[in-house]
Amino acid sequence: MTDAALARRRNHGKWKDLLVRWSFMLPTIVLLTAVLAYPLFYTLQISFSYFDMSIFGAGEWVGWENYETVINDYRFWESLRVTLIYLIIALPLQVALGFGIAFLINAEWGGRGLLRALFIIPMVVAPVVAGGVWRMILDPLWGTMNFLLGLVGIGPFDWFGDPQLAMATIIIIDTWRWTPFIVLIATAALLALPRDVFEAAKIDGASWWATLWSVALPLLVPIIAATFVIRWLGAVKLFDIVLASTFGGPGKATSVINLFIYEEAFRSFHFAESAAMVMIVLVLTMILTGLFLRGSRKLEELY
Amino acid sequence: MNCKNGVGPSRRKVLGGAATALTAMALGVDGAQADSGxxxxxAPVELRVIAxxxxxxxWQTVLVPEFNKVYPNIRVTIDGVPYNEHLAKLMLEATSTNPEYDVLVIDDPWTPQLAQLGALVDLKGPKVAPITSADYDWADFNPAPLASGEWSGKQYSxxxxxxxxxxxxNRAHYQKAGLPEPTPGLTWKQYFEQAxxxxxxxxxxxxxxxxAVDTFFVRDQLTPxxxxxxxxxxxxxxLDDKGSPIFNNEIGVAALEMHRKLLDYAPPGSLGHGLQESLQTFRQGAVATMFMWGSVYKASGIDTRASTLTLKELGMQVMPVGTAGPGTHRGxxxxxxxxxTRKMKASWAFVEWLTSKKGEAVNAALAGSFPARKSTLTQPSEEWMKPVYIALQQAYDVAANGKMWRIRSPRSDATQQILADEIARALxxxxxxxxxxxxxxxxxxxxLR
Structure with a gap:
């Protein structure tokens, strides 16, 4: 067989292999295009168009007009600010609490399995139900929280009437809901840590704190960073808990960006402006996620 | 016999002919009904209603059986939609190439928006007027509620x-405080003195x-x-006569300050209160007054599962009197x-029956809906309705005089959301x-521009 024939056969084999690979990927590509790419590009199209209510779809092309309207709307920036406050407080709190609780329940003791199982409950409760239940618990007039705090001489607090407390309420509910998720990840990570390193630390006479600070934490840093990114991706979508508990109030104190976009789209029927907001938030989220992932990789390299 | 010699019709032929004639008659009647739409x-007509x-x-369990006593061959299915999704669903329906619904139940501010989209039939126009009963009494409606279904001079709903x-x-609270029971003449000044x-x-x-009070304070379209x-x-x-906003004048600002002042006499947490929370505090006897939609009256005073109050304790009247008169708001x-719709006659048969004097009386008596017709308001079917209908009639008159309704515009919902946002921030x-x-x-x- 000549070299040319061999090359042809190799080339043919290469193409065949490529075809087989793509044929396996095709259903996924079609599905992703249908459920992800199409809505995304449609939203993009609407964001650059006048939304024609008579056809309930994108009408005339208006360029950057919708983006200008959004950028000049103080409510958009206000909602972004509110979202940022929530993220800055809630995310570190949940990660710290999650890993802290995981450390505490990692020790060998009876009933540990049951406690871990109980931790799953907040995660499986529907967010709207969680918001509603917490609204009842924190109700200043009828709720049990103020009653219990009153027994020890604290309060009463107007959980939904005070702008700062309302934000705290959202963070409390969200933390109650999502900390168990981090506890589960952290517990799994702790169990996966190499035992010999800890045994070596023990032989060297390291204290509990020294073991935690100098052994466990450095080993866990990549996991903590990854957990932060996962939780960040969930947290930026915060919507239902706010809708069910504070409705974005009092005033606009808890009007997070997703709630604002929803209200603009489905209450005021400003679909084009809402689409522009979605695209801006998407770009911001992608940039920040990219930065977090990069930071996460750097930490992995460092530790 | 003729039949035997073959000259006359045989028995079989006679029976057969009779059967054919009866079938033809039956088919004729059915055919006529079918032709009537x-x-x-x-072959019943299937009618779908969104409410x-x-x-x-x-409505499905109480009103439809009553309607079917008159129109047994129209099968009505009423689909319920939560309030927050209702308008969006109506808009999608209006622009759909394959719409599902024949009859649309619409909230007060939505008529202009849907009419603008061409989603509604003019009920006094050429499609409906010829099939409207001669005794359908348009003049019997109170002008304020009927105007809710009008837009650009046409009656769409x-x-x-x-x-x-x-x-x-709550009378008990007034008695305990040693205050006289409120009357429709109660002024805002007196109200705040008593609070x-x-x-x-x-x-x-x-x-x-x-x-003293609970009402809408939360960021919600009903709070304004x-x-x-x-x-x-x-x-x-x-708005002024040209349609430009004028609510940011002294009167509007003073009104918002009064709305805010109500919070001084409201229970803790009232800033987060809307319809459900206000109802809860009032029905649990925690507040003396509540500014609320009248339709909650029956459940507040009669339904022991929903309320601790009795009809003896419960009073209802128009909102306090300002410099121009009492206040209210239409909904x-x-x-x-x-x-x-391809079922115009059946659709109108349902709407016409439901809004006729008889249908409205049935709706009021069985479903507890508040009527809009003067004749129904003067003939309450139950004792508890008497004072309520008197107050309701006064509210209709007050609303008509003061144009006490939301902005009438195809962008009404957007304008109401703006008011909801800003009023909530001020509160x-x-x-x-x-x-x-x-x-x-x-x-x-x-x-609006």
């Missing part, structure tokens, strides 16, 4: 469940357990209706016919009433 016994989930089930913003009060006394200890345990009712009662208006559910103290209303006026002006 009202269905036939073997609010708060009352759709009651008709009241089926009327509602007005009213002042509810501190209504914040009291009802059970005598030494702690405050009752407050309270501010607007106060403003309207003091002679203010949302009417109306029924219209989809412009895309929460995040901005002054003047600043909130100025900003709302600028934004609404842009939208």
């Amino acid at each position: 009202l269905g036939a016994s073997g 609010n989930s708060a009352f759709s089930h009651t 008709i009241p089926v469940r009327s509602n007005m913003l009213m002042m509810f009060y 501190p006394k209504l914040v009291q200890d009802m059970n005598g345990d030494g702690t405050i357990d009752a407050w 209706t309270i501010w607007q009712a106060i403003m309207n009662s003091n002679g203010g208006a949302l 009417i559910w109306t029924a219209g016919i989809s412009a895309k 929460a103290g995040q901005v002054t009433p003047k600043a909130a209303l100025d900003l709302a006026a600028r934004r609404i002006s842009r939208i």
Whole structure:
């Protein structure tokens, strides 16, 4: 067989292999295009168009007009600010609490399995139900929280009437809901840590704190960073808990960006402006996620 | 015999002919019904209605059987939609190439928007007028609720469940505070003079357990209706004759300050209160007064599962009197016919029956819906309805005189959302009433332009 024939056969084999690979990927590509790419590009199209209510779809092309309207709307920036406050407080709190609780329940003791199982409950409760239940618990007039705090001489607090407390309420509910998720990840990570390193630390006479600070934490840093990114991706979508508990109030104190976009789209029927907001938030989220992932990789390299 | 010799018709032929004739007669009748668009016994017309989930089930179980006594061959299915999704669903329906619904039940501010889209049939126009009964009495409707279904001089929908913003009060609280029972002549000035006394200890345990008022304070589209009712009662208006916002004037600002002042006499946490929370505090006897939609009256005073109050304790009247008169606000559910329906006659048969004198009386008696017709209001079927209908009639008159309704525009929902946002910020103290209303006026002006 000549070299040319061999090359042809190799080339043919290469193409065949490529075809087989793509044929396996095709259903996924079609599905992703249908459920992800199409809505995304449609939203993009609407964001650059006048939304024609008579056809309930994108009408005339208006360029950057919708983006200008959004950028000049103080409510958009206000909602972004509110979202940022929530993220800055809630995310570190949940990660710290999650890993802290995981450390505490990692020790060998009876009933540990049951406690871990109980931790799953907040995660499986529907967010709207969680918001509603917490609204009842924190109700200043009828709720049990103020009653219990009153027994020890604290309060009463107007959980939904005070702008700062309302934000705290959202963070409390969200933390109650999502900390168990981090506890589960952290517990799994702790169990996966190499035992010999800890045994070596023990032989060297390291204290509990020294073991935690100098052994466990450095080993866990990549996991903590990854957990932060996962939780960040969930947290930026915060919507239902706010809708069910504070409705974005009092005033606009808890009007997070997703709630604002929803209200603009489905209450005021400003679909084009809402689409522009979605695209801006998407770009911001992608940039920040990219930065977090990069930071996460750097930490992995460092530790 | 002729039949035997073959000259006359045989028995079989006679029987056969009779059967054929009977079948033809039957088919003729059915055919006529089918042609009328009202269905036939073997071929009923299927009619689909979209309504609010708060009352759709009651209508389906209580009103549809009554309707079927008159029109047995029209099968009506009423689908309930939660309020927050209702308008979006109607808009999608209006623009759909394959619409599902024949009859659309519409909230007060939505008629212009749907009419603008061409989603509704003109009920006094050429499609419906010829099939309307001669005794259908348009003039019997109170003008305020009927106007809810009008837009650009056309009648697109008709009241089926009327509602007005009213002042509810608990007589026990007034007695305990040593205050006279409110009358429709109660002024805002008197109301605020009495309010501190209504914040009291009802059970005598030494702690405050009752407050003067609860109503809409939360960021919600219905919250501005309270501010607007106060403003309207003091002679203010949302828009001028040219359609430009004027609510950010002295009267509007003073009204918002009064709305905010109500919080001083409201229970803790009231800033987060809307419809459900206000109802809860009032029905649990924790507040003396409540500014709320009148339709909650029956459940508040009769339904022991929903309320601790009795009819003896419960009073209802128009909202207090300002410099121009009493206040109220209109909130009417109306029924219209989809412009895309292929069952025009059956659709109108349902809407016509439901809004006729008889249908409205049935709706009021069995489903507890508030009527819009003067004749129904003067003939209450139950004892508890008598004072309620008197108050309702007064509210209709007051609303008609003061144009006490939301902005009539195809962009009504957007304007109401702006008011909801800004009024909530002012109530929460995040901005002054003047600043909130100025900003709302600028934004609404842009939208309406």
